[in-house]
Every structure is written in C-alpha cells, then in structure tokens.
Amino acid sequence: MDFRKFYIPTVMAGLALLTSANQAQAQTTSDLTGTWYCGSTRAPNYIRQVGSELWNLNDGGYQYTNTFNGTVLNGFINGRWADLPKAGYTNYGYVSGKVVSATTITLNYTFVSAGGTVSSSTCTR
16 A cells, blocks of 8 residues: 555645644734733733734823733743833733734733732733
8 A cells, every 4th residue: 555645645734734723823923013901990001012022011090000021922922011100019020921812812910029929811902
C-alpha cells in the first residue's frame, strides 16, 4: 500500500488548518487599539497597540486612574500597571489577560502593593 497517497494530503490539510487557526488568532490580536469598557463600572480603557506592544489608560475618573504597558502575544496580554496621581491611589502590579474575540478581552490586575490581590474584569468594545 502506498501511504503517500494518504499521508501527504493529510499533512497538507493539517498544515492548512494550522495556518487558518494562526491567521484567525493573528486577526484577533492584530489591533486592540480603541476604547474598551471594563468591569461593572464600565470605565473607559483607552488602548493603543503598536506592533505587539500595548499602552493603556484606565480612566475611572477621581475614583481610580491607572495605566499599563505590556505586550500581546498569541492572544495573551502581559505587562505592568500603576495608579496615576489623579485619584490619589498608589497601587501597582502586574496585568495579565486574554484576547477572547475581536470585541472582548479579559484583564487581571495583580496588586503587588496589596499583597497580591487580583482584580479581574471583562472588557468589550
């Protein structure tokens, strides 16, 4: 039996599926730039993506305002965040998250300054 008749088309189909999945993932994370509304407060998060680098301003008015700088790679967000003096808080830590779709991301803020407490939110645009 000549396995090449079965094996080569199967491998090619598998590569096509992987390429499609990678392209779909790349499209999902290709540009997060825009205004996102996060958590129960629906505070605006202004995200700017430059390549794989992310910049964010989370504007909770005078309740809280913070910023983060990080990266998005393969649909995963990682970086560091810090409160800004506008609201008077001085917390800081790490941010992680995931690109769920082109219109939904999740963000997890780890408060290094508060013993590792984690605050999670879902953001949409």
